[in-house]
Amino acid sequence: MFERPSAGERAVLVHLDFGADTDAAELDEFRQLADAAGARVLGLVGGSRTVPDPGLFIGSGKAEELKGLVAAEQAELVIFDHALSPAQERNLERHLRCRVLDRTGLILDIFAQRARSFEGKLQVELAQLRHLSTRLVRGWTHLERQKGGIGLRGPGETQLEADRRLIGKRIAVISRRLERITAQRSQGRRARSRAELSTVSLVGYTNAGKSTLFNRLTRSAVYQADKLFATLDPTLRRLPLSGGDSVILADTVGFINHLPHELVAAFRSTLEETRTADLLLHVVDAASPRRSASIRDVEGVLSEIGAGEIPQIQVFNKIDLVPGAHPQVDRNAQGRVQRIWLSAATGEGVDLLITAAAEYFQADHVHQWVSLGPLDGGLRAWFFANARVVSDRPTREGGWEMEVMVPRHKLERLLSQDVSVQTRLHAREPGRVAAGAGG
Numbered sequence: 001m002f003e004r005p006s007a008g009e010r011a012v013l014v015h016l017d018f019g020a021d022t023d024a025a026e027l028d029e030f031r032q033l034a035d036a037a038g039a040r041v042l043g044l045v046g047g048s049r050t051v052p053d054p055g056l057f058i059g060s061g062k063a064e065e066l067k068g069l070v071a072a073e074q075a076e077l078v079i080f081d082h083a084l085s086p087a088q089e090r091n092l093e094r095h096l097r098c099r100v101l102d103r104t105g106l107i108l109d110i111f112a113q114r115a116r117s118f119e120g121k122l123q124v125e126l127a128q129l130r131h132l133s134t135r136l137v138r139g140w141t142h143l144e145r146q147k148g149g150i151g152l153r154g155p156g157e158t159q160l161e162a163d164r165r166l167i168g169k170r171i172a173v174i175s176r177r178l179e180r181i182t183a184q185r186s187q188g189r190r191a192r193s194r195a196e197l198s199t200v201s202l203v204g205y206t207n208a209g210k211s212t213l214f215n216r217l218t219r220s221a222v223y224q225a226d227k228l229f230a231t232l233d234p235t236l237r238r239l240p241l242s243g244g245d246s247v248i249l250a251d252t253v254g255f256i257n258h259l260p261h262e263l264v265a266a267f268r269s270t271l272e273e274t275r276t277a278d279l280l281l282h283v284v285d286a287a288s289p290r291r292s293a294s295i296r297d298v299e300g301v302l303s304e305i306g307a308g309e310i311p312q313i314q315v316f317n318k319i320d321l322v323p324g325a326h327p328q329v330d331r332n333a334q335g336r337v338q339r340i341w342l343s344a345a346t347g348e349g350v351d352l353l354i355t356a357a358a359e360y361f362q363a364d365h366v367h368q369w370v371s372l373g374p375l376d377g378g379l380r381a382w383f384f385a386n387a388r389v390v391s392d393r394p395t396r397e398g399g400w401e402m403e404v405m406v407p408r409h410k411l412e413r414l415l416s417q418d419v420s421v422q423t424r425l426h427a428r429e430p431g432r433v434a435a436g437a438g439g
């Protein structure tokens with residue numbers, strides 16, 4: 001009976017193609033993930049299949065090839081660049097007689113090493129527990145011999161159920177703690193709203209250079225390194241713009257192809273900084289051979305977390321590694337900034353980004369006066385949560401007169417949900433006559 005080893009970094013990698021040619025960039029990223037986790041890579045097994053094998057994922061023939069390589073290299077671990085079911089992991093471990101880790105488990109391990117803040121550690125632990133809860137039986141192979149008979153009934157099932165209860169209780173405790181942290185973050189966002197500060201969030205594929213750009217823009221010292229998931233914890237700093245305005249710049253966790261759903265769920269409070277941002281700066285590694293695929297992956301995650309409709313400017317970073325590239329601004333047919341080419345490492349083009357951000361907030365915010373009645377408290381709260389409230393004073397009728405600067409896309413979304421809001425909006429303060437008007 002096979003007992004799972006508790007440690008080991010000597011690893012063999014497995015990557016299969018399903019209906020497509022092998023992408024060298026994807027394989028390179030897989031190797032980088034393994035390196036980031038601390039694995040000592042001994043070999044790679046590749047191949048092609050139409051669909052995964054239900055029992056072993058890779059099929060019996062490829063499993064025998066893999067078993068031979070594991071024995072020859074004395075590997076302690078096999079890492080798959082795919083998501084495996086609990087049954088497939090269990091069957092592979094029995095066949096290969098070593099630990100098996102899928103892509104989700106690999107990324108969770110990297111996140112566990114990188115987390116530094118109390119919140120980050122809680123989020124990683126929550127994701128790990130949710131992942132482990134579906135794989136508990138793997139840790140109790142010593143009880144699988146108990147198939148019945150006098151003195152052999154029940155202990156295995158009892159132990160597994162006890163573990164499930166313990167994991168369930170721990171998940172509940174962590175979830176409550178994260179809810180409190182989420183509430184604290186919400187209070188911080190409301191305070192920034194009252195201070196009339198908009199939020200700009202840096203998003204992008206992992207290792208695209210977000211933290212380097214963040215440090216360049218804010219003159220901070222956030223940890224940065226040329227490796228996947230170098231930083232996990234969000235960082236907020238004030239960023240002065242041209243014209244005297246300022247915004248809050250947020251550096252967030254990087255995304256990756258096939259980002260585990262457990263991580264998306266666990267990091268939802270961290271990603272809230274992205275979901276509530278007024279503008280996204282989508283940082284792209286301009287020198288990456290899979291640049292287009294990375295952009296699609298990030299767009300997919302943004303849609304998944306509810307940030308797909310937030311306006312964004314693409315920032316093509318690392319132009320110092322692209323022959324012939326130079327700092328420039330690309331605009332769309334309407335003349336709005338669509339893409340900026342720069343190098344966060346050298347500082348080339350960073351001034352163009354600051355100017356573009358200032359231009360966006362000057363052009364894409366609507367200055368409105370709002371007349372609200374006594375029953376419009378919900379709408380008043382919406383403006384406090386989504387706009388800069390310049391002034392807010394009560395009226396004799398029990399309502400409010402508000403002067404707001406609201407992002408155009410948020411106002412358009414509000415009007416599409418409730419057309420009656422249009423009757424409460426004014427281009428200037430109610431009762432004030434424009435200069436030069438007769439009367």
